[in-house]
Amino acid sequence: MVPAYIRKSVKALVMYDREFLKSSKKRATTRNLAYNDYNDYSDYSDYSDYSDYSDYSDYLDYSDYSDYNDSWATEDYVDRY
Amino acid sequence: MQQLSLMMRPSGDGCNMRCRYCYVPGGDSPYVGLMKLETFQQSVRLALNYAKRNAPFNLEILFHGGEPLLWGIENYRKALEYISKLADGLKDGVRIRIKLQTNGTLLNDDLASLFGKHNVYVGISLDGPKEIHDKLRVYSNNKGSYDDVMRAVRLLRKHQRHIGAIMVVTKYHLGKEHELYNFFKENGLGLQPSPLIMWGRAKIFSDLYITPQEYLKFMRTLLDIWIKDEDPIDIPIFMKAVQAIVLEKPVSYCHMSIGCAKTRHFLAIDWDGTVSLCNRTASLHVPDFMFGNIRDVNDLEEIFTHPNFAKLVKRAETLRSTRCNSCPLYKKGLCGGGGGCPFLAYINGNLDAVPPSCEYEKQLIEMVIPYVLPYKKEAKNLLERWLENEGEKDSYL
Numbered sequence: 001m002v003p004a005y006i007r008k009s010v011k012a013l014v015m016y017d018r019e020f021l022k023s024s025k026k027r028a029t030t031r032n033l034a035y036n037d038y039n040d041y042s043d044y045s046d047y048s049d050y051s052d053y054s055d056y057s058d059y060l061d062y063s064d065y066s067d068y069n070d071s072w073a074t075e076d077y078v079d080r081y
Numbered sequence: 082m083q084q085l086s087l088m089m090r091p092s093g094d095g096c097n098m099r100c101r102y103c104y105v106p107g108g109d110s111p112y113v114g115l116m117k118l119e120t121f122q123q124s125v126r127l128a129l130n131y132a133k134r135n136a137p138f139n140l141e142i143l144f145h146g147g148e149p150l151l152w153g154i155e156n157y158r159k160a161l162e163y164i165s166k167l168a169d170g171l172k173d174g175v176r177i178r179i180k181l182q183t184n185g186t187l188l189n190d191d192l193a194s195l196f197g198k199h200n201v202y203v204g205i206s207l208d209g210p211k212e213i214h215d216k217l218r219v220y221s222n223n224k225g226s227y228d229d230v231m232r233a234v235r236l237l238r239k240h241q242r243h244i245g246a247i248m249v250v251t252k253y254h255l256g257k258e259h260e261l262y263n264f265f266k267e268n269g270l271g272l273q274p275s276p277l278i279m280w281g282r283a284k285i286f287s288d289l290y291i292t293p294q295e296y297l298k299f300m301r302t303l304l305d306i307w308i309k310d311e312d313p314i315d316i317p318i319f320m321k322a323v324q325a326i327v328l329e330k331p332v333s334y335c336h337m338s339i340g341c342a343k344t345r346h347f348l349a350i351d352w353d354g355t356v357s358l359c360n361r362t363a364s365l366h367v368p369d370f371m372f373g374n375i376r377d378v379n380d381l382e383e384i385f386t387h388p389n390f391a392k393l394v395k396r397a398e399t400l401r402s403t404r405c406n407s408c409p410l411y412k413k414g415l416c417g418g419g420g421g422c423p424f425l426a427y428i429n430g431n432l433d434a435v436p437p438s439c440e441y442e443k444q445l446i447e448m449v450i451p452y453v454l455p456y457k458k459e460a461k462n463l464l465e466r467w468l469e470n471e472g473e474k475d476s477y478l
Contacts, residue, residue: 002456002459002460002463003308003452003456004310004311004312004313005307005308005310005313005319005323005452006323006327006453006456006460007463008313008315008320009319009320009321009323009324009327010323010324010327010460010463010464010467011467012315012320012324013324013328013464
């Protein structure tokens with residue numbers, strides 16, 4: 001069973017975009033200004049479909065988790081922050 | 082799907098409060114004034130023309146500041162009616178959302194009703210319970226604003242269903258993660274934690290400062306609480322991370338895109354029509370982030386091809402090939418590799434470098450990954466079923 005935090009996250013995505021994704025021909029009316037009929041969250045942009053994925057989509061490799069704990073930070077970075 | 086977030090700053094840097102950590106100088110700034118309605122209308126008209134040409138399109142109109150409610154109810158009434166009128170005249174493929182980020186203290190029942198009528202999604206700045214909030218979000222006489230903000234929350238709830246809250250994480254928040262989570266949950270609010278930026282007034286009150294490590298520890302604890310909750314509250318940073326991992330796309334934050342300028346998804350219009358990239362960069366009032374005046378252009382393409390805008394696009398492309406290409410988050414496809422937030426890079430002293438914030442942002446997203454990967458396939462199936470309108474039949478809903 002998918003945990004509640006994942007269900008919530010995915011549901012927020014779906015509730016917002018389902019109708020619009022299914023039909024981009026949907027008429028924009030005052031009614032369609034509404035977005036509080038889905039489980040909105042407090043940030044600003046819905047999932048962005050950035051048009052330019054072509055040059056890095058090949059990097060999608062979730063099988064390599066070895067660097068999760070890598071520290072990219074340096075003392076220098078911490079000081080500067 | 083193409084999109085544009087048009088951030089309107091109808092009162093510029095003007096604000097009725099003097100929050101101790103504000104990165105905008107606020108009332109101390111000379112960049113204060115009220116936007117003329119014609120400037121607003123010109124901005125919306127150009128944005129809609131652009132949206133129509135690029136449909137399907139999400140257009141977001143976000144009122145920000147300073148404190149945007151200084152613009153006054155009559156301006157909002159006319160502005161919202163103008164948007165509704167234009168939206169009714171649209172044919173296909175453009176969706177408009179209207180949002181407003183406010184400190185809440187100037188909200189009254191008439192404004193709340195107006196925002197409810199026009200489905201304006203309102204985000205409130207709230208730093209937690211009274212004993213924390215009132216130390217930070219104060220008026221010029223140092224009086225805390227908690228009671229006024231909670232009154233605004235009640236008014237908004239009377240007129241609409243969803244209200245978000247932004248909370249700036251300071252020294253006062255550390256170690257209080259459970260208390261804060263429960264506070265926002267009990268008040269029916271989502272929670273967007275945001276680390277204190279040492280800029281503007283925050284530099285004066287250095288006792289509020291937290292290190293990146295402290296921030297990450299705070300967020301780690303918050304994540305632990307969130308994933309164990311059977312009915313979790315909305316925490317956008319975590320939700321966006323989950324969505325990105327499931328969808329195998331970059332996290333949908335501006336600073337994790339292929340470059341906020343490169344996407345052409347963000348523009349900010351100051352009260353006098355000056356165009357910038359976002360609310361943060363607009364507050365700097367420096368040429369690097371100024372792209373002319375909206376009153377002088379006939380098409381948004383003129384903004385997107387402005388030399389200063391082009392420099393920011395180039396910045397993202399250069400940093401991708403020189404820095405981001407070695408970042409694990411970029412390699413996993415969870416960041417677009419656009420060189421991080423240019424505002425944070427600028428205030429760190431080098432616009433052409435990756436800002437230090439990239440490091441804690443990376444660690445923040447990587448915290449979430451192990452909690453999603455085991456369920457990724459199942460979550461994706463769930464998503465696809467829901468997108469096919471089968472959600473109502475699904476027991477998960």
